[in-house]
Amino acid sequence: DVKVTQSSRYLVKRTGEKVFLECVQDMDHENMFWYRQDPGLGLRLIYFSYDVKMKEKGDIPEGYSVSREKKERFSLILESASTNQTSMYLCASSLVALGAANEQFFGPGTRLTVL
Amino acid sequence: DQQVKQNSPSLSVQEGRISILNCDYTNSMFDYFLWYKKYPAEGPTFLISISSIKDKNEDGRFTVFLNKSAKHLSLHIVPSQPGDSAVYFCAATATGANSKLTFGKGITLSVRP
Numbered sequence: 525d526v527k528v529t530q531s532s533r534y535l536v537k538r539t540g541e542k543v544f545l546e547c548v549q550d551m552d553h554e555n556m557f558w559y560r561q562d563p564g565l566g567l568r569l570i571y572f573s574y575d576v577k578m579k580e581k582g583d584i585p586e587g588y589s590v591s592r593e594k595k596e597r598f599s600l601i602l603e604s605a606s607t608n609q610t611s612m613y614l615c616a617s618s619l620v621a622l623g624a625a626n627e628q629f630f631g632p633g634t635r636l637t638v639l
Numbered sequence: 640d641q642q643v644k645q646n647s648p649s650l651s652v653q654e655g656r657i658s659i660l661n662c663d664y665t666n667s668m669f670d671y672f673l674w675y676k677k678y679p680a681e682g683p684t685f686l687i688s689i690s691s692i693k694d695k696n697e698d699g700r701f702t703v704f705l706n707k708s709a710k711h712l713s714l715h716i717v718p719s720q721p722g723d724s725a726v727y728f729c730a731a732t733a734t735g736a737n738s739k740l741t742f743g744k745g746i747t748l749s750v751r752p
Contacts, residue, residue: 528682533680564648566745567683567728569739569740582739627673630683630684632681633682635680
C-alpha cells in the first residue's frame with residue numbers, strides 16, 4: 525500500500541513564525557501536492573511538484589513556498605505564519621499519468637493553528 | 640471560477656436507502672473524474688473513478704454515472720450504511736495535467752441508523 529506520512533498531526537504556531545510542514549511518500553511517485561482544506565471551501569491546491577527540484581504554483585500559493593530536494597519528500601514552508609493560514613494541510617502523491625489520470629494518495633493531514 | 644461544483648453542502652439519508660451525491664463541472668477538457676471520501680481528522684481516500692469514455696462505473700455498493708452532455712456526474716451508494724457518513728469530494732482532471740485534480744467543495748453525507 526502507498527503510504528504518505530506528514531510530520532505532525534497537530535501544530536500550534538505564533539504569528540510571524542516560520543513553519544515547516546514535511547511530507548514523505550514511500551512509493552516512488554513522481555508527483556507530489558500540497559492542499560489546504562477549509563470548511564465550505566473544499567480542497568485548494570497550494571503547490572505541486574512533478575519532479576525533484578521542480579515546482580508549480582497551484583490556486584493559492586501566496587504566503588507559501590515549497591522545497592523538493594529528494595523524490596520522496598515535499599516540504600511546505602510558511603515564511604511568516606499568519607492567522608488566516610490556520611487550516612488543515614494535506615499532502616498527496618501520484619504516479620505520472622500517461623494518457624490517463626492516476627489517483628492521488630493523501631496523507632493524514634496536519635491541523636495547523638496560528639495564534 | 641469554480642470548475643467543479645457540488646451544490647448541495649449536505650445530505651441525510653436513512654440506513655439501507657440510496658444516497659445520491661451530485662457533481663457538475665464546467666471545463667470541457669476534463670476527461671477523468673474521481674470521488675474521494677474523507678473522515679474528520681483523516682486524509683481523503685480514493686473511492687471510485689470514471690473515464691469520459693464510459694458512462695457508468697460500478698464497484699460494490701458504489702456506482703458513478705457520467706453524463707457528458709450535461710457535464711454532470713453522480714455517485715450512488717446502495718445500500719447506505721452509517722459508516723458511509725463522511726465528506727465526499729468530487730474531483731476532475733484532464734489528460735496531460737500531471738494528475739492535477741480540481742476538487743469540488745464537498746458534500747457531507749449523514750446516514751441515519
